[in-house]
Amino acid sequence: MEVTEAPDPRLDGTVLAVRDLVTVYPTRLGVVPAVDGVGFELGAGEVLGIVGDSGSGKTTLARSLLGLVAAPGRIESGEILLHGRNLLDFTPEEMRRVRGTEIAMIFQNPIRSFHPGFTIGWQLTEAVTRHQRVSRREATDRAIEALTWVGMPEPAVRMRDHPHQFSGGMLQRVMIAMSLLNEPAVLVADEPTTALDVTIQAQILELVQRLAVDRGLGVILVTHNLGMVASICDRVMVMYAGQIVEEASVDDVFARPAHPYTVGLLDSQPDRATGARLAAMAGGSPTMTALPPGCRFEPRCAYAEAACSQPPDLWALGSGQTARCWVSKRHGELPAHPDGEPGTAGSGTG
Numbered sequence: 001m002e003v004t005e006a007p008d009p010r011l012d013g014t015v016l017a018v019r020d021l022v023t024v025y026p027t028r029l030g031v032v033p034a035v036d037g038v039g040f041e042l043g044a045g046e047v048l049g050i051v052g053d054s055g056s057g058k059t060t061l062a063r064s065l066l067g068l069v070a071a072p073g074r075i076e077s078g079e080i081l082l083h084g085r086n087l088l089d090f091t092p093e094e095m096r097r098v099r100g101t102e103i104a105m106i107f108q109n110p111i112r113s114f115h116p117g118f119t120i121g122w123q124l125t126e127a128v129t130r131h132q133r134v135s136r137r138e139a140t141d142r143a144i145e146a147l148t149w150v151g152m153p154e155p156a157v158r159m160r161d162h163p164h165q166f167s168g169g170m171l172q173r174v175m176i177a178m179s180l181l182n183e184p185a186v187l188v189a190d191e192p193t194t195a196l197d198v199t200i201q202a203q204i205l206e207l208v209q210r211l212a213v214d215r216g217l218g219v220i221l222v223t224h225n226l227g228m229v230a231s232i233c234d235r236v237m238v239m240y241a242g243q244i245v246e247e248a249s250v251d252d253v254f255a256r257p258a259h260p261y262t263v264g265l266l267d268s269q270p271d272r273a274t275g276a277r278l279a280a281m282a283g284g285s286p287t288m289t290a291l292p293p294g295c296r297f298e299p300r301c302a303y304a305e306a307a308c309s310q311p312p313d314l315w316a317l318g319s320g321q322t323a324r325c326w327v328s329k330r331h332g333e334l335p336a337h338p339d340g341e342p343g344t345a346g347s348g349t350g
């Protein structure tokens with residue numbers, strides 16, 4: 001690869017740093033700022049959750065990191081620093097290599113990531129030899145080893161099977177094995193378990209978490225399921241209408257959410273015992289081509305005050321959390337709910 005700059009000194013222990021990323025889709029009704037000034041850092045061995053409603057920009061953010069934004073969408077500005085090198089300066093050819101070897105992505109529906117006509121073994125081996133000068137024999141050994149990492153029983157035998165001969169959960173394991181073949185530094189998982197039943201979901205998440213710890217892999221887990229975040233993430237970013245509205249450790253987010261949207265998200269998770277939703281959030285997400293001029297959540301927000309007609313920044317609060325909220329900023333935290341309920345969403349969510 002051509003790019004051989006020294007690592008960015010700002011990045012101690014950080015594998016991936018994203019700064020002021022803007023990704024847009026031009027549409028008939030105007031430009032959709034699907035990712036609008038997003039920044040974050042990811043450490044080796046860390047699992048970062050990204051949560052938010054459908055349409056908040058999670059998938060666009062994930063695909064931006066891999067240079068896979070669907071046309072006519074495009075990254076307009078920002079930096080994506082992988083070990084200090086800005087991926088936005090890379091050629092398409094260099095990005096192809098980054099995707100095969102340094103940042104891997106696993107998708108919601110594993111079956112679509114495999115060719116139905118070839119064995120898993122052939123496809124895994126091919127994924128190694130495409131990027132590395134190793135013999136077929138060595139590539140095969142590496143593929144079998146990767147299947148062992150993801151807990152595949154009888155890996156050498158299963159190498160001879162075609163994709164349709166695997167269950168959804170097992171195929172997702174194969175997908176994860178494929179993503180790990182070339183020892184990437186970052187794994188991006190976009191709703192990786194949505195198509196799987198609950199028991200298998202838990203197994204896959206456990207696997208992802210173990211891989212992060214054992215292999216020092218930085219993981220970005222995109223989900224709309226806060227339970228999933230609670231079980232395996234270290235930190236969480238909450239997205240709303242293209243922006244990060246809160247970022248904090250998982251413990252802080254559950255103990256004292258600092259953005260009113262996060263409160264609503266916590267309150268609207270299905271109750272573990274009954275499956276019933278505790279409370280639906282009023283209103284819907286804004287139209288991305290006609291965003292409110294101030295805080296984007298203001299039209300739905302029970303806490304809204306005069307200041308909220310101006311756009312808020314993502315401010316650091318004393319607690320180590322950050323929140324894009326005038327009310328939290330003024331109080332240093334999100335105060336008790338204006339309707340008299342506690343600001344913490346602990347009421348029954350566990």
Ligand SMILES: Nc1ncnc2c1ncn2[C@@H]1O[C@H](COP(=O)(O)OP(=O)(O)O)[C@@H](O)[C@H]1O
Pocket residue numbers: 025026027032034052053054055056057058059060061070071072073288
């Ligand atoms: N190919 C596209 N063309 C136009 N708009 C798009 C396209 N893909 C996504 N969007 C818009 O970008 C916004 C973010 O979408 P997405 O990243 O898929 O969010 P999420 O993954 O959080 O559901 C939405 O408003 C969506 O309608």
Ligand SMILES: [Mg+2]
Pocket residue numbers: 058059060
């Ligand atoms: Mg999505």
